[in-house]
Every structure is written in structure tokens, then in C-alpha cells.
Amino acid sequence: DGPFATLQRARDAVRQLRGQQSLQRPVVVKIRGGAYSLAQPAVFRPEDSGTPASPVVYESYPGEKAVLSGGRTLSGWQPAERGLWKVDLPEVKSGKWHFRQLFVNGQRRARTRFPKAGILPVAGAPKIDTSGWVGTGPEVKSQWDLRTFQFRPGDLRKDWANLEDVEVVVLQFWMEARLRIQQIDEKSHVVLFTGGSWRPLTWSGGYYVENVFEALDTPGSWYLDRKKGTLYY
Numbered sequence: 001d002g003p004f005a006t007l008q009r010a011r012d013a014v015r016q017l018r019g020q021q022s023l024q025r026p027v028v029v030k031i032r033g034g035a036y037s038l039a040q041p042a043v044f045r046p047e048d049s050g051t052p053a054s055p056v057v058y059e060s061y062p063g064e065k066a067v068l069s070g071g072r073t074l075s076g077w078q079p080a081e082r083g084l085w086k087v088d089l090p091e092v093k094s095g096k097w098h099f100r101q102l103f104v105n106g107q108r109r110a111r112t113r114f115p116k117a118g119i120l121p122v123a124g125a126p127k128i129d130t131s132g133w134v135g136t137g138p139e140v141k142s143q144w145d146l147r148t149f150q151f152r153p154g155d156l157r158k159d160w161a162n163l164e165d166v167e168v169v170v171l172q173f174w175m176e177a178r179l180r181i182q183q184i185d186e187k188s189h190v191v192l193f194t195g196g197s198w199r200p201l202t203w204s205g206g207y208y209v210e211n212v213f214e215a216l217d218t219p220g221s222w223y224l225d226r227k228k229g230t231l232y233y
């Protein structure tokens with residue numbers, strides 16, 4: 001006697017309809033305009049596609065725009081120092097929630113990044129054989145070579161070690177390793193990560209560091225302090 005309130009309910013109605021009869025015409029679900037916040041993923045299975053003779057189509061209502069969003073609205077922002085805004089997120093502080101993306105007015109904003117442009121070179125690595133394309137010799141398979149490299153003086157800060165916030169992104173040609181710092185030896189300029197990549201970290205075009213508070217000086221950038229549960233923008 002009227003429209004359904006959720007996408008999942010409409011999906012179930014289509015499933016029921018297809019189970020009751022063999023359809024030879026398309027089934028179209030029209031979604032009225034507006035933003036729909038989904039508390040959980042909308043799950044579609046192979047049977048929800050329909051058949052060549054009777055495809056199932058989900059589309060915005062004519063002349064309207066429907067947006068399905070898995071994002072969460074953040075409220076309670078307060079002004080902070082240095083022209084920043086901040087909001088406290090208890091679920092982040094308790095470890096129940098972590099995110100890497102932030103959208104403002106429908107536009108994706110970037111996490112803080114060091115350096116702001118370009119990448120830092122991997123200066124080298126202890127005990128690494130790079131004579132072959134992927135390296136030869138047993139030391140290439142060791143966790144040490146997958147979890148550490150040498151850096152140039154000043155490129156990494158010792159106080160970034162053991163912070164859940166900081167993420168080092170090592171660009172390994174067609175993939176990237178996202179690593180957290182476990183230990184930094186400033187004397188030998190060696191960094192050790194909590195986890196490793198699938199290949200020695202010298203097999204790399206360079207790296208950059210994300211989510212560091214020190215780089216939060218560009219409009220539109222953000223930093224998430226997981227320990228305090230505070231988001232800065």
C-alpha cells in the first residue's frame with residue numbers, strides 16, 4: 001500500500017516476487033531522492049541480478065538523486081588551537097572504530113602526509129641481496145628484510161615509534177605496504193616495523209608517511225589521534 005522504508009525490504013520483496021512466478025519482464029526498484037545512511041552493508045546475492053529476460057534494476061526516481069552511504073555523520077565539533085577543529089570520538093578511543101577516510105560536503109579529504117609532495121627514498125637495508133630482480137639467497141626470505149630499512153637522517157622521527165596513528169606507506173611498484181613503526185634506531189638510521197611486506201622493502205620506489213600531527217597545517221587535511229580518540233581537521 002506504499003513504498004518500502006529500506007533498500008533491504010525492497011530487495012526482499014523482489015526476491016519473494018521472483019520466487020512466486022517466472023517473470024519475463026524487468027523488475028525496477030525506484031529509490032526516492034535523498035541520502036540514505038546504511039548502518040550495515042546492503043547485501044545482494046547472484047539471484048538478485050535476475051535473468052536476461054527479467055533483469056533487476058535499482059535506480060534513482062526520475063528527476064531525483066538517491067545516495068546510499070555507509071559513512072557516519074560526525075557532530076560535536078569544537079574549535080582548537082592553530083585554527084583547527086576537533087571532535088572527540090569515544091569509539092575510536094576504546095578501539096572499537098578506526099577509519100582512513102573523511103568526507104566534507106561530499107568531497108574526500110586527505111590525511112596528513114609527510115612529505116606533502118613527492119616521496120622519500122629508501123636508503124638501504126641490512127643484510128639484503130639485491131643481485132636478482134626479487135633477490136636471491138636465503139636472507140631475502142627473512143622477516144628482518146621484510147620489516148626494516150635504512151632511512152636518511154631526519155626523514156623519520158623517533159617519537160613516531162609505537163604510535164598507532166602513524167602509517168608508513170612503502171610504494172612497491174604495483175602495490176603498497178602500509179606499515180606501523182615499532183622501533184627507530186637514530187644512530188644507524190634503521191626503522192623496524194610491527195609487520196612486514198611480501199618482498200624486501202628495498203624493492204621499492206620510495207615511501208611517505210601518513211597521519212602525523214606535525215603535518216597538519218594544510219586546509220582540508222585531517223589527523224586522527226587514536227589513543228586520545230580525537231579527530232583534528
